[in-house]
Amino acid sequence: MRDRGLRALDQVAVRAVGVAAAREVTDVVGPRHFLHAGPPLALDELPGPMRGAVIGALVFEREARSPDDAQRLLDAGEVTLSCNHETGGAGAMAGVVSPSMPVLIAAGDDGGRAFSPLNEGLGRALRFGASGPDVLARLEWMRDVAAPILNGALEAVEGIDVTALQAEGLRRGDECHNRNVASTAALIALLAPSIARVAPTSEDAAGVLEYMAGNPHFFLTFSLASCKVVADATHRGGTPGLVTAICSNGVRVGLRVSGLDGWVTAPAPVGRAKLFDGFTIDDACPMMGDSFITETIGLGAFALSASPAIGSFIGTTPEEARAIVEQMRSICHATSSRFLIPAEGFRGTPMGIDVTLASQAGIAPLVNNGLAHRQPGVGQVGAGVSRLPLGLFAEAAGDLAASSGEPDR
């Protein structure tokens, strides 16, 4: 591909190289300065799960003695928030990152770097806004026990090729956004020998291996950090009009587009969902998280036909999955040469979403979406494939035309 942005999107290879406290990776975080998912938002706008996560992070960082105390700090405006995406990171769901939280570090062969917070696991978790003693105890164990072992194991193997694992994931029925179970197992197979070697005790090794194996989304952190490296390289590539981030903060969904400064935003939709038993659509928080970065680089919904097994989880048939991927081809500039769909005879996934193509075709991208409960700490209530607001793309295309001095086509 001659185009520099598309070439980066297709070819930048990314390795997971370490795990460290967020404060060692970025100086944007501080004692009461945390990161969050999605485009910027004000403290008084925080949706329930994100508010819960900030409260939990304040207690975790010992800035508050209790959740009540943390709530007072938050209501008094004594907290600063910045976006993951503007800090070189990407986090699932609330995506809240505080200074001592362990994050995975990914490095691209173009010199780019990005991070993503380690995934806590299923059930009650900070990323859904839970902040109870069990949630904080797990975060402390992740910080004190798991993070140094994982970092040591990654160093021992001289990093893991995440883009290769994603490509192999498509051969194993993962789309590397909402289905990560096979890639998680692949990652365990690659790291387990070194984990056994570097852990201070066999019980610590066993604990870390159980933590990884007990969470089918453990790989998601790796996928997000890798996608963020690739997307940032694409953004720097300078081809105007390519989507280089899709993210949402539970209030507004945002697009980052190469050639445009800042964010194009729209109210966040709840999206189409297959709800877990016992929940209604009124329980769901509108779209939230940075994990749509996977769709940005040709995974997730853009690779849905590689993952027929996800159908029972998100409520799609194999035919719908194929139709979705086919439709996404019409708003993309290229076909991946490395993310191949075996069931389509190893044809690449569509990649390089162009805001003008989407706007002209009247086709907004689809994204795989996990839905959090509106209330902090309840957890996930469903999953689905959701259409982004078309207005985002019309606005971005207009801004682009205006900035280039051309009339809006």
Add this chain to the structure above:
Amino acid sequence: MRDRGLRALDQVAVRAVGVAAAREVTDVVGPRHFLHAGPPLALDELPGPMRGAVIGALVFEREARSPDDAQRLLDAGEVTLSCNHETGGAGAMAGVVSPSMPVLIAAGDDGGRAFSPLNEGLGRALRFGASGPDVLARLEWMRDVAAPILNGALEAVEGIDVTALQAEGLRRGDECHNRNVASTAALIALLAPSIARVAPTSEDAAGVLEYMAGNPHFFLTFSLASCKVVADATHRGGTPGLVTAICSNGVRVGLRVSGLDGWVTAPAPVGRAKLFDGFTIDDACPMMGDSFITETIGLGAFALSASPAIGSFIGTTPEEARAIVEQMRSICHATSSRFLIPAEGFRGTPMGIDVTLASQAGIAPLVNNGLAHRQPGVGQVGAGVSRLPLGLFAEAAGDLAASSGEPDR
């Protein structure tokens, strides 16, 4: 399903419960009495790879001081061979099992048990007839280090549900015969914590985890032992005319059929193959191994459309894979309720091959096939999907009609 044989085929659940020396699992093996793959054959008929494996096993068991010495014993007829399948086992390729070799033990919820030798890994291996010092050193390490750790880990987790792993394998692009890479990783994820705990040293734990992770077919042993338990339960079910084993010894391919005693055999074909670089079809040994037991219970070629990624390995397109599974439905009595193909909207795989249906339709089953080099120790030269000789099914159907006193239809 009302039919007892088909019900067993569909429902017997199998757990991997331990690893032990073959002599502790069956008293058929002895100092110079080994097991082999396929239907019975005489010492002077042994194809190259099987002959090499017997020679290696004699040295491994210290019955011979050298391969030359072993060859003299073999040529003097001082070795006895029995079939795996008649001893409750199933082994890939040459399938040679000697008394101190470690075998996996599988137990069905119907009380049935079966075993399969641990897979040595890629490259030079006894199952392809290699018997050099490297091959024997690895077997010794497997016997002395890996086997007790794996046994301890299996006991610590109270066994592993192999039929559930096979079902999940189909969701991860494995057909559990020629593609086992995702299921191998799943198995590592399940066992790694216990391996870390039970290994005498962290280096032993790391060594066992590397051995498992370094072999994309490690799971095959588990798959074969499990399929053998299910197939034996089906055989005991008594429904006449169901295929309950397909196996080959490199000279003759054999069928075991419920309601018939002994084996129906035909000359082993080489089959259709996609050859690895540098080999021609003349290098290939005719079909060899017990691993076609997977097709017998609705996996392997009978689940090929669940494994589009295998196409580049065996030379099939996704369309051919779907057509193969569809054709196999026409000679099977039932559809699996647990082995589901996500890309077919979670339709079950065909199972319960009926010799009369196959004979009448003129359609012999297809099997996935790994091809060994004719010469001992060279290794695998290719893989493919191969048609069994139709004559086997006509003969079995005739025998069945004769034995039931009915005229051959």
